[in-house]
Amino acid sequence: MGVTGSAMKELNLAVIVKLEPDFSEGNVSYNADGTLNRAETKSILGPHSAIACSAAFYAKVKYGARISVGTMGPPIADAALAQAQQICDADELHLYSDRLFAGADTWATAETLRAGIAKMQGKMDIVFSGHRASDGETGQTGPQTALKLGYTFLGHVIDYEVDMDRRVVRAKRLITLQGFYDVIEEVEAPLPVFIAIDPSYKPSFNTVSQRLAYEKYQKEAKARVANYKQYLKVFNAQQLEVDPKMVGLPGSPTIVYKVEKIPKAKASRKTEVIDGSNRAELRRVAIKIHEVLGGMVIK
Amino acid sequence: MTEHYDVAIIGGGSAGLAALKQLANLGKQAVLIEAGKQVGSKNVSGGILYSKRPKRGSTHNVEDVYENFLSEAPVERKITKYILHAVSKDKEFAIDLTSAHEYQANFAYSVLLNRLNGWFAKQAGEAAEKQGGGIVSGVHVRSITLNDEKTIIETDEIEPFEVKAVIAADGVNSEIAQLTGARPKFTPAQLYQGVKVVVKLPEEIIEQRFGIGPDEGAAHLFSGDITLNHIGGGFLYTNHDTLSVGAVYHYDSLLGRPAEPYTLIDALLKNPMVSEFIKDEVAVKQEIDKSLPKEEQLRIRFAVSKLVKTWNELRDAHYSPAARRKLVEAGKYKSEDEIKARLDSIRNELQTKYATRFVTDYVELEYSAKLVPDGKRCMMKKPYHKNVLFIGDAAGRGVFIGPRIEGINVGIDDAVRAANSVARAIDRNDFSTLGEHYTQQVEESPFTRDMREIDKDYLKTFLDAAKDVPKDIVGQRYGMIFRLMSSGTFRGLAVGFANILGYDKLLPMVESEETYVQVPIEIAERLGQTVTATYTPTIPGVAERIARLKYDDDRQPHIKVLDPESEFMKKLVMLCPTSCYSLEAGKVMLQHEACIECGTCAKETEWRHPRGEKGVIFQYG
Numbered sequence A: 001m002g003v004t005g006s007a008m009k010e011l012n013l014a015v016i017v018k019l020e021p022d023f024s025e026g027n028v029s030y031n032a033d034g035t036l037n038r039a040e041t042k043s044i045l046g047p048h049s050a051i052a053c054s055a056a057f058y059a060k061v062k063y064g065a066r067i068s069v070g071t072m073g074p075p076i077a078d079a080a081l082a083q084a085q086q087i088c089d090a091d092e093l094h095l096y097s098d099r100l101f102a103g104a105d106t107w108a109t110a111e112t113l114r115a116g117i118a119k120m121q122g123k124m125d126i127v128f129s130g131h132r133a134s135d136g137e138t139g140q141t142g143p144q145t146a147l148k149l150g151y152t153f154l155g156h157v158i159d160y161e162v163d164m165d166r167r168v169v170r171a172k173r174l175i176t177l178q179g180f181y182d183v184i185e186e187v188e189a190p191l192p193v194f195i196a197i198d199p200s201y202k203p204s205f206n207t208v209s210q211r212l213a214y215e216k217y218q219k220e221a222k223a224r225v226a227n228y229k230q231y232l233k234v235f236n237a238q239q240l241e242v243d244p245k246m247v248g249l250p251g252s253p254t255i256v257y258k259v260e261k262i263p264k265a266k267a268s269r270k271t272e273v274i275d276g277s278n279r280a281e282l283r284r285v286a287i288k289i290h291e292v293l294g295g296m297v298i299k
Numbered sequence B: 001m002t003e004h005y006d007v008a009i010i011g012g013g014s015a016g017l018a019a020l021k022q023l024a025n026l027g028k029q030a031v032l033i034e035a036g037k038q039v040g041s042k043n044v045s046g047g048i049l050y051s052k053r054p055k056r057g058s059t060h061n062v063e064d065v066y067e068n069f070l071s072e073a074p075v076e077r078k079i080t081k082y083i084l085h086a087v088s089k090d091k092e093f094a095i096d097l098t099s100a101h102e103y104q105a106n107f108a109y110s111v112l113l114n115r116l117n118g119w120f121a122k123q124a125g126e127a128a129e130k131q132g133g134g135i136v137s138g139v140h141v142r143s144i145t146l147n148d149e150k151t152i153i154e155t156d157e158i159e160p161f162e163v164k165a166v167i168a169a170d171g172v173n174s175e176i177a178q179l180t181g182a183r184p185k186f187t188p189a190q191l192y193q194g195v196k197v198v199v200k201l202p203e204e205i206i207e208q209r210f211g212i213g214p215d216e217g218a219a220h221l222f223s224g225d226i227t228l229n230h231i232g233g234g235f236l237y238t239n240h241d242t243l244s245v246g247a248v249y250h251y252d253s254l255l256g257r258p259a260e261p262y263t264l265i266d267a268l269l270k271n272p273m274v275s276e277f278i279k280d281e282v283a284v285k286q287e288i289d290k291s292l293p294k295e296e297q298l299r300i301r302f303a304v305s306k307l308v309k310t311w312n313e314l315r316d317a318h319y320s321p322a323a324r325r326k327l328v329e330a331g332k333y334k335s336e337d338e339i340k341a342r343l344d345s346i347r348n349e350l351q352t353k354y355a356t357r358f359v360t361d362y363v364e365l366e367y368s369a370k371l372v373p374d375g376k377r378c379m380m381k382k383p384y385h386k387n388v389l390f391i392g393d394a395a396g397r398g399v400f401i402g403p404r405i406e407g408i409n410v411g412i413d414d415a416v417r418a419a420n421s422v423a424r425a426i427d428r429n430d431f432s433t434l435g436e437h438y439t440q441q442v443e444e445s446p447f448t449r450d451m452r453e454i455d456k457d458y459l460k461t462f463l464d465a466a467k468d469v470p471k472d473i474v475g476q477r478y479g480m481i482f483r484l485m486s487s488g489t490f491r492g493l494a495v496g497f498a499n500i501l502g503y504d505k506l507l508p509m510v511e512s513e514e515t516y517v518q519v520p521i522e523i524a525e526r527l528g529q530t531v532t533a534t535y536t537p538t539i540p541g542v543a544e545r546i547a548r549l550k551y552d553d554d555r556q557p558h559i560k561v562l563d564p565e566s567e568f569m570k571k572l573v574m575l576c577p578t579s580c581y582s583l584e585a586g587k588v589m590l591q592h593e594a595c596i597e598c599g600t601c602a603k604e605t606e607w608r609h610p611r612g613e614k615g616v617i618f619q620y621g
């Protein structure tokens, strides 16, 4: 059956996730200067991070892997870790939290994450990350962490399998050649690898044993999330044993000089609020639509 | 590489789930495949779940399969009152049948299948997991290959897998029965169409109105003109804070005189006795003054919606001791009196500030329908094909006698028998006699006896209960037979004769419009009291009922019309409970999107359940 026997060496997976502002339902709030007001904006597990979690969960269902999830952020970021655990039934949750980490660019973040991954239980065979974060276009964190770990980097992965005997990953990568066409590239790489998951990734569980394992781990995840703090380890810089000069602001070669607000173009459309329960109003709308359509030629 | 399991159970209704649990109890590995995304989302019942204690033989009851049933199962109310009403227009005559209801019963609970089957699934799934099996939901079985060597299950969603034996629990519209050729489709003469609505009613109002204590329940049955003169009957069962109101109509009777299922159920709801049972206080919003500024109109709309919602929720809590306690314990209110005071103040605010009216009406939550197999007429004589065993509705097994509709308990009993037979075959590693062994087990079931012959003791409790009915009403129609049946000395003899005749000869005489409609009408007319309705219920139309249901639309239709010009299909234009059929230029057209998978059109269509996760999602069942 699908779940590989215990004779083979277990897979250790890490997922690095990001807490992101919740852009939905008008939860975002901005400072007067146009920058994001992080304190007032509700945070959630980033959508790309959620996809990375489901990609790791796929290996848990299919190969019975162990999963550790790590993130860098303020103490409240543990909520995002609980969300991540719900998706992938993580066995271990890491939060890297220290004032020293503040102001980090992607390179310094990668350093923290590298150190965190080293603290995870077991040697990681695959590290997953989301495609990019939605609040800072910080797509480099993944490749940079891979570089620091010395892992093969596979980006834009839409599907993958692990050959447990040979300990290699076979992955499909979606490559968009702007203006031309999309290519699906199939690659093979020996473990360990770093996989950045493409947003279009969708796991499919297509055998009975996978479906049963899926149910089992989902149930387990629910039970674990109920007291996720039990799985949570919080590390400060000292506990992570990172060089303070390599993390946070001092470790960041990038400086955000200025953020320009893109001025909103003045809308040329006219809006009018219509009361949907008022028949007369609706009739007026119908007439308007009719007028507009009347002028169009429908082929 | 094909995966192997010992047993596949197809269908996660109460029958299939019991089979899974029983196999796990016996230490056997089994996987249950259910098409619905969540177990319980496809099942519909009346419904009362019985546990029986027959004098001869024994039944496998729900509490035998689920050891924690009595302490933990989410049942609604224990039915302690069981009344049959003979109805003619606004007249009704009540016959207390509680003794017939208690006949050889340990207990009976009203249940809603979505919740109950969900609970069964949790118990059965956890037990099955320990044996290397479990529940796979959202997967639809498409075919079965039965070689001498191998049994392969194919589905629409996942890879084929191999098993040693199959338990088909896929309901009245069993595809497995068709795929294996185990039996022909049931005919209308063998079926009833069941239609039901779930009505909301606060907990303590139910108790006051039906004269029952907390957790106690009442069942009311209706016969007479309430079915618009179709053979069948209506029912109303009290749940925890809802009512299940519905009816079953003999399918042959419907084909003879087609009527829309919603018109039929509306007739039931409009009957003064029923409408008085279901009535409640409902807030009706005032039309907003259109001359007000737009912003003001919007503000009022939102304010009123919010207040009405709060009023509804708080009112439900106010009429529920547990909810009241919870609100106080959570510190939301200081006392139960404060809840009442707040409720009154919201009501007052709505009335005075927003001219909201509070009227008497009823609140319908869900509309559903499903065919019911009449076991007397359609139970499979040989409920297997090779190593595939049929149980529950799929095997056409259900006790359907007078007011008795029992399918859930029968399916559970079948499930245990099938599981036991399969476990025995696995232990012996010999499946050659599996089918015969199971057939024998089923033959020994007291339910099979009930589907074959009249039980004179049950008949006696029934006749005793109806002793106040003047003998001439019934007597003039059935003369000799009835006099013999009513007499202690001759009852045995008469029943003996009847049983020699057999159900197939007897049924057309007994299950007739005379019995189900004319006799009750006459009883009501001569003996009944007049019930006066205090309001007229606002009944939602079929479109509104469909709009309230939840679906996961499948673009691919699961039903194919074979002959769009057949007389049968033309009748479906009326008989489909969600009006999926229409007639265009003499041809019947199907729009499958609103289908609630009742099976009424199955006879002359290529009928399948929708693919995994697709189709209707019942919230109550």
Ligand SMILES: Cc1cc2nc3c(=O)[nH]c(=O)nc-3n(C[C@H](O)[C@H](O)[C@H](O)COP(=O)(O)OP(=O)(O)OC[C@H]3O[C@@H](n4cnc5c(N)ncnc54)[C@H](O)[C@@H]3O)c2cc1C
Residues within 6 Å of the ligand: B010, B011, B012, B013, B014, B015, B016, B033, B034, B035, B036, B040, B042, B043, B044, B045, B046, B047, B048, B049, B050, B139, B140, B141, B142, B169, B170, B171, B172, B174, B175, B176, B194, B195, B196, B246, B247, B248, B369, B370, B371, B372, B391, B392, B393, B394, B398, B405, B406, B407, B408, B409, B410, B411, B609
């Ligand atoms: C209106 C009404 C009132 C009733 N009242 C009562 C009552 O008071 N008491 C009582 O005991 N009984 C009552 N019954 C009967 C009772 O509800 C049924 O006998 C019982 O629910 C049947 O259970 P089942 O498990 O056999 O089938 P179902 O509940 O129909 O379950 C079959 C399951 O199989 C699944 N399935 C079907 N095909 C496939 C496939 N190919 N692949 C995967 N899954 C599939 C379906 O999704 C479904 O979940 C009533 C029925 C109705 C309609």
Ligand code: SF4
Residues within 6 Å of the ligand: B559, B575, B576, B577, B578, B579, B580, B592, B594, B595, B596, B597, B598, B599, B600, B601, B602
């Ligand atoms: S289309 Fe057929 S199965 Fe669906 S609701 Fe109508 S009659 Fe029932």
